[in-house]
Amino acid sequence: xxxxxxxxxxxxxxxxxxxxxxxxxxxxxxxxxxxxxxxxxxxxxxxxxxxxxxxxxxxxxxxxxxxxxxxxxxxxxxxxxxxxxxxxxxxxxxxxxxxxxxxxxxxxxxxxxxxxxxxxxxxxxxxxxxxxxxxxxxxxxxxxxxxxxxxxxxxxxxxxxxxxxxxxxxxxxxxxxxxxxxxxxxxxxxxxxxxxxxxxxxxxxxxxxxxxxxxxxxxxxx
Amino acid sequence: xxxxxxxxxxxxxxxxxxxxxxxxxxxxxxxxxxxxxxxxxxxxxxxxxxxxxxxxxxxxxxxxxxxxxxxxxxxxxxx
Numbered sequence: 335x336x337x338x339x340x341x342x343x344x345x346x347x348x349x350x351x352x353x354x355x356x357x358x359x360x361x362x363x364x365x366x367x368x369x370x371x372x373x374x375x376x377x378x379x380x381x382x383x384x385x386x387x388x389x390x391x392x393x394x395x396x397x398x399x400x401x402x403x404x405x406x407x408x409x410x411x412x413x414x415x416x417x418x419x420x421x422x423x424x425x426x427x428x429x430x431x432x433x434x435x436x437x438x439x440x441x442x443x444x445x446x447x448x449x450x451x452x453x454x455x456x457x458x459x460x461x462x463x464x465x466x467x468x469x470x471x472x473x474x475x476x477x478x479x480x481x482x483x484x485x486x487x488x489x490x491x492x493x494x495x496x497x498x499x500x501x502x503x504x505x506x507x508x509x510x511x512x513x514x515x516x517x518x519x520x521x522x523x524x525x526x527x528x529x530x531x532x533x534x535x536x537x538x539x540x541x542x543x544x545x546x547x548x549x550x551x552x553x554x555x556x
Numbered sequence: 557x558x559x560x561x562x563x564x565x566x567x568x569x570x571x572x573x574x575x576x577x578x579x580x581x582x583x584x585x586x587x588x589x590x591x592x593x594x595x596x597x598x599x600x601x602x603x604x605x606x607x608x609x610x611x612x613x614x615x616x617x618x619x620x621x622x623x624x625x626x627x628x629x630x631x632x633x634x635x
Binding site: 399 | 569570576620621624627
């Protein structure tokens with residue numbers, strides 16, 4: 335399984351994402367934002383956390399219009415897999431690959447702590463290693479993690495079982511405590527919490543590693 | 557031509573920063589501030605000479621980058 339991790343100026347979780355993918359058995363290529371092509375044979379693209387382009391204008395907005403993001407979009411439109419974490423989710427909503435947007439945390443504070451998440455669905459390559467209904471602990475670190483979408487979009491996400499994770503105790507005001515969502519074809523996945531930061535025994539637990547193992551396992555089985 | 561774009565959060569979208577400003581105004585003794593909404597102003601210098609072409613271009617810029625119409629509305633002034 336071959337993963338590519340996109341690097342923007344201001345990304346700061348790209349190496350953690352690489353390490354987590356590699357630990358799950360993937361080969362990883364790093365791709366710079368000015369590159370126009372994704373290496374051939376890439377199965378999944380990781381869009382990492384951080385502060386791409388200094389969060390100027392809106393979080394993720396400038397990155398979403400960078401040359402590499404056109405290729406990320408084309409990859410997703412061909413049915414390729416994409417995982418966006420934290421700023422990566424903000425980038426994916428700005429590209430339109432995932433619905434909604436992330437607003438400033440309702441409490442106006444940057445929040446950096448481990449939080450409990452409820453796994454809402456195991457029906458995706460990203461979450462088939464979890465059991466739906468169970469609770470896992472994964473860290474968040476964000477200032478704009480307050481998920482917002484209009485009522486129709488929320489209804490559609492619920493109907494199509496596309497909310498992957500919800501916060502057990504909503505830390506940031508996110509609508510319906512949404513922490514992670516899936517695209518309609520369930521191959522694009524974005525989440526504010528950082529699974530790559532709970533992926534090695536030294537992190538405290540390895541509940542995030544399950545996501546990478548699920549993904550690598552599902553794609554190698556194809 | 558010059559263009560000035562105002563970007564505001566749509567009505568109904570929570571504006572925690574505006575709310576924080578409202579609280580701060582209250583603590584400074586300004587009474588009766590019932591709501592505060594904050595947004596941004598973006599000024600552009602354009603080579604275009606035709607006002608209606610410039611307006612159409614800037615609106616396209618707003619749709620594609622300057623505003624996120626999921627939560628924001630925008631208005632364009634050309635001068």
